Amino acid sequence: MNGVINLFKPKGMTSHDTVNILRKILKTKKIGHTGTLDPNASGVLPLCIGKGTRIAEYLLDVDKEYIGELTLGIRTDTQDIDGKPISFSDKTVSEKDIITSMSKYKGNINQLPPMYSALKHNGKKLYELARQGKTVERTPRSINIYEQSILNIVDNRKILFYTKCSRGTYIRTLCDDIGIDLGTYGYMSYLLRVGVGSFKIENSYSIDFLKTLNLDEISKLIVSMDEALDHLEKYIVEDRLYSKLVNGVVLEIDENPIGKLDTVYRVYCKDTFIGIGKSINKDSKLYLKMDKVLIT
Numbered sequence: 695m696n697g698v699i700n701l702f703k704p705k706g707m708t709s710h711d712t713v714n715i716l717r718k719i720l721k722t723k724k725i726g727h728t729g730t731l732d733p734n735a736s737g738v739l740p741l742c743i744g745k746g747t748r749i750a751e752y753l754l755d756v757d758k759e760y761i762g763e764l765t766l767g768i769r770t771d772t773q774d775i776d777g778k779p780i781s782f783s784d785k786t787v788s789e790k791d792i793i794t795s796m797s798k799y800k801g802n803i804n805q806l807p808p809m810y811s812a813l814k815h816n817g818k819k820l821y822e823l824a825r826q827g828k829t830v831e832r833t834p835r836s837i838n839i840y841e842q843s844i845l846n847i848v849d850n851r852k853i854l855f856y857t858k859c860s861r862g863t864y865i866r867t868l869c870d871d872i873g874i875d876l877g878t879y880g881y882m883s884y885l886l887r888v889g890v891g892s893f894k895i896e897n898s899y900s901i902d903f904l905k906t907l908n909l910d911e912i913s914k915l916i917v918s919m920d921e922a923l924d925h926l927e928k929y930i931v932e933d934r935l936y937s938k939l940v941n942g943v944v945l946e947i948d949e950n951p952i953g954k955l956d957t958v959y960r961v962y963c964k965d966t967f968i969g970i971g972k973s974i975n976k977d978s979k980l981y982l983k984m985d986k987v988l989i990t
Contacts, residue, residue, distance in 0.1 A: 737887030756891030
């Protein structure tokens with residue numbers, strides 16, 4: 695089995711836990727995820743299987759989609775429901791204020807990564823330092839919130855919302871920032887990931903369901919590597935160059951379909967997915983260089 699399976703991760707389980715469980719179900723050690731999903735969140739977690747583990751890096755940058763809940767009036771040290779309350783406010787905010795504040799958090803914005811995160815500082819994960827009561831200086835990162843819409847507001851205190859965002863966006867930090875912007879506090883009280891690129895929640899499979907299937911049945915649910923990479927442009931190479939292509943020979947090409955160098959492509963030849971290639975410039979000539987040959 696080579697490809698990606700669209701797993702629904704339950705709340706309370708780490709991404710690594712799900713990998714270990716799938717390894718037992720599929721009887722293979724060659725399984726990896728494409729970026730963690732916090733234990734207190736549930737939803738879409740694509741897992742790469744077999745040779746599919748070699749494309750994991752190309753799935754890290756795809757857009758993510760979430761449905762989250764922001765609860766106002768309380769701030770926690772982890773910015774989510776699992777944290778310890780550290781600040782309280784009884785300020786009442788209007789629905790208009792909520793709509794205005796959330797509208798500010800769209801497009802390209804800078805976000806300060808939370809201390810309770812897996813980012814590293816001098817070789818140590820930030821959450822390890824945070825658990826020791828330490829706070830270190832972090833650099834704000836540029837993120838992109840492509841879409842954001844309010845789904846429901848209850849008692850002007852609980853806001854259910856949808857967000858489509860870039861890699862590296864912390865929804866709990868978004869909730870914390872909005873709470874501060876409203877002149878009160880807020881924390882992420884619920885999070886469901888409903889999409890990772892083309893992997894959507896309506897096409898995901900639970901662990902309990904997969905346990906009821908045999909290996910042949912599960913294999914039919916696995917998305918092929920090229921389909922999993924459908925966010926990358928397709929590049930077709932002439933049939934006569936097949937042997938050179940599969941052997942990783944750098945090929946001179948006449949044109950770059952995208953018009954940009956270092957563009958990453960899904961490369962095909964003889965109606966077959968060969969692997970991942972990149973356009974490069976050398977001596978004023980354009981070449982296609984295979985990063986990974988994945989033909990099975």
